[in-house]
Amino acid sequence: MDENSFVKFLKSEFPFEDGIGIGDDTSIIKKGDGFQLITKDILIEGVHFDQSYFTPEEVAARALAVNLSDIAAMGGKPEYFFLGIGFPENFKDEKLFRFFKELKNRSNKWNVKLAGGDISSSPDKLFISITMVGSSINPIRRDGARTGDLIGISRVTGESSLGLELLKRGIDIPYYSGRHKVPDPELASGNIFSGFVNSMIDVSDGLVIDLGRIMDNSNKGARIKYENIPVTEDMRTICEKYGLIETDHVLAGGEDFSLLFTISSDKEKEMKKSAVKYHIIGDVIDGEGVSIEYHGREFEPERKGFDHFE
Amino acid sequence: MDENSFVKFLKSEFPFEDGIGIGDDTSIIKKGDGFQLITKDILIEGVHFDQSYFTPEEVAARALAVNLSDIAAMGGKPEYFFLGIGFPENFKDEKLFRFFKELKNRSNKWNVKLAGGDISSSPDKLFISITMVGSSINPIRRDGARTGDLIGISRVTGESSLGLELLKRGIDIPYYSGRHKVPDPELASGNIFSGFVNSMIDVSDGLVIDLGRIMDNSNKGARIKYENIPVTEDMRTICEKYGLIETDHVLAGGEDFSLLFTISSDKEKEMKKSAVKYHIIGDVIDGEGVSIEYHGREFEPERKGFDHFE
Numbered sequence: 001m002d003e004n005s006f007v008k009f010l011k012s013e014f015p016f017e018d019g020i021g022i023g024d025d026t027s028i029i030k031k032g033d034g035f036q037l038i039t040k041d042i043l044i045e046g047v048h049f050d051q052s053y054f055t056p057e058e059v060a061a062r063a064l065a066v067n068l069s070d071i072a073a074m075g076g077k078p079e080y081f082f083l084g085i086g087f088p089e090n091f092k093d094e095k096l097f098r099f100f101k102e103l104k105n106r107s108n109k110w111n112v113k114l115a116g117g118d119i120s121s122s123p124d125k126l127f128i129s130i131t132m133v134g135s136s137i138n139p140i141r142r143d144g145a146r147t148g149d150l151i152g153i154s155r156v157t158g159e160s161s162l163g164l165e166l167l168k169r170g171i172d173i174p175y176y177s178g179r180h181k182v183p184d185p186e187l188a189s190g191n192i193f194s195g196f197v198n199s200m201i202d203v204s205d206g207l208v209i210d211l212g213r214i215m216d217n218s219n220k221g222a223r224i225k226y227e228n229i230p231v232t233e234d235m236r237t238i239c240e241k242y243g244l245i246e247t248d249h250v251l252a253g254g255e256d257f258s259l260l261f262t263i264s265s266d267k268e269k270e271m272k273k274s275a276v277k278y279h280i281i282g283d284v285i286d287g288e289g290v291s292i293e294y295h296g297r298e299f300e301p302e303r304k305g306f307d308h309f310e
Numbered sequence: 311m312d313e314n315s316f317v318k319f320l321k322s323e324f325p326f327e328d329g330i331g332i333g334d335d336t337s338i339i340k341k342g343d344g345f346q347l348i349t350k351d352i353l354i355e356g357v358h359f360d361q362s363y364f365t366p367e368e369v370a371a372r373a374l375a376v377n378l379s380d381i382a383a384m385g386g387k388p389e390y391f392f393l394g395i396g397f398p399e400n401f402k403d404e405k406l407f408r409f410f411k412e413l414k415n416r417s418n419k420w421n422v423k424l425a426g427g428d429i430s431s432s433p434d435k436l437f438i439s440i441t442m443v444g445s446s447i448n449p450i451r452r453d454g455a456r457t458g459d460l461i462g463i464s465r466v467t468g469e470s471s472l473g474l475e476l477l478k479r480g481i482d483i484p485y486y487s488g489r490h491k492v493p494d495p496e497l498a499s500g501n502i503f504s505g506f507v508n509s510m511i512d513v514s515d516g517l518v519i520d521l522g523r524i525m526d527n528s529n530k531g532a533r534i535k536y537e538n539i540p541v542t543e544d545m546r547t548i549c550e551k552y553g554l555i556e557t558d559h560v561l562a563g564g565e566d567f568s569l570l571f572t573i574s575s576d577k578e579k580e581m582k583k584s585a586v587k588y589h590i591i592g593d594v595i596d597g598e599g600v601s602i603e604y605h606g607r608e609f610e611p612e613r614k615g616f617d618h619f620e
Contacts, residue, residue: 027392
């Protein structure tokens with residue numbers, strides 16, 4: 001069983017009548033004139049980060065950022081959050097204080113408040129769980145793609161996984177390491193997109209896998225053209241230098257937290273007039289899955305993206 | 311630094327203007343005519359439970375119960391929750407399904423809904439984080455104790471820690487093991503208490519330590535009489551049989567999730583007429599800390615309760 005199948009199983013076992021429950025970037029619960037958005041992302045040492053190349057400050061920043069990105073993917077505004085932390089002996093005292101100091105700095109920067117949580121010791125691994133609460137008048141779901149929609153992406157993908165790959169080889173290029181360690185949640189862009197788009201998701205597990213989630217939830221298919229996906233010259237150079245496969249990182253690299261969306265061509269003409277940046281990389285068709293054209297041919301990527309069940 | 315001092319540090323570093331943040335059983339956020347209650351409790355294998363004597367079903371039930379107890383301690387009604395789970399290789403597949411099946415059973419029993427969350431693999435330990443959302447018109451805080459209040463407790467304490475102690479010795483007496491593995495959140499009693507009491511908390515870390523938290527937050531002191539604390543004859547017999555110190559379990563045993571409260575004597579006269587069960591064990595005085603009278607003398611317990619920072 002893969003992760004998508006397991007989420008489907010949970011969706012059917014746990015119906016939620018008070019709003020939208022399992023299956024999107026955040027849950028959506030009616031509140032007053034708008035909606036309350038709630039998301040929960042966990043970070044586990046040895047799976048999501050490694051203390052050998054993450055400082056306590058970077059762990060704190062990353063934990064907040066990945067949760068904020070889920071709110072951004074709904075076009076929402078983050079408000080407050082709850083932190084659960086299990087700290088091993090090696091994270092006690094000084095590191096724990098550094099973690100909370102940075103959590104405070106980042107909370108101020110991103111304008112969210114810590115509202116509660118739970119602290120525990122942990123046998124050997126650092127474990128972090130954040131539940132982020134936000135709001136939106138018009139939350140954008142991943143099931144709204146329509147045939148004929150254009151597919152857009154807010155910025156490059158693959159930089160985070162490239163940074164991680166290099167770190168694993170002991171190569172620390174600050175720009176790419178930083179893209180991996182402390183992603184930048186696209187709160188401002190997400191908020192602007194939400195006025196125009198039909199569906200949206202953040203790229204947490206890889207461009208193809210996450211675009212596939214929009215298609216799966218919308219019962220549509222996607223066609224994208226590799227040449228339209230933004231890739232920097234610098235990234236090309238780095239990939240060549242270290243013998244890394246560019247398409248793997250761009251198509252299957254997770255945790256860039258770029259925003260992927262689908263939008264009608266009329267709305268896209270309107271959105272183009274705003275200051276928000278994005279790239280159109282393909283379109284939505286009747287069908288299923290994600291097909292990729294590269295050098296004028298169907299392209300099958302080697303790497304598929306990250307799956308916790310495999 | 312101990313746990314209480316660390317929580318004080320966090321309270322001062324992370325002020326929360328939209329309601330009550332860090333420091334009570336749940337956070338309290340104004341919503342419509344009432345309040346939204348949000349709490350987060352984490353469970354870590356090797357700290358809060360051990361797979362050698364917890365089944366997947368018991369872990370699921372316990373994770374829900376401890377969070378529900380926090381809502382009960384505010385006198386609130388639980389509504390929906392978010393689950394974060396990091397599962398090691400040995401919990402994959404069959405055990406994970408058993409966990410979710412029981413989570414569904416218990417959700418139905420306790421009338422709460424799973425509204426979202428996050429699933430991840432984990433290197434070797436099972437990690438669980440639940441964020442529970444509830445509501446209340448009149449949430450009861452731990453800072454409301456007044457001089458002259460009576461101190462009440464909903465039911466016995468020490469049974470959970472007795473059950474754990476026996477399990478550690480390889481002795482499984484189902485009643486006590488069950489009190490440890492799947493605590494019973496006092497939602498109904500908590501709701502009735504909330505119409506009468508001035509302050510309330512659930513006994514998660516031990517009667518003395520948790521009563522101390524009410525006193526500390528209310529700037530008062532407590533006097534309790536050991537003879538007034540309910541202890542069953544059966545528990546006395548078990549303690550004698552296995553050479554265990556009864557007062558340690560009753561005063562410092564954690565995780566019974568009984569409710570501790572303070573109430574004016576007038577209100578207590580009214581509450582007595584309702585069907586709710588409780589025991590008056592002492593009173594609130596000007597001063598600080600918790601003093602215990604036993605056999606007509608000041609009594610100093612050996613064990614102090616659980617502290618994650620020690």
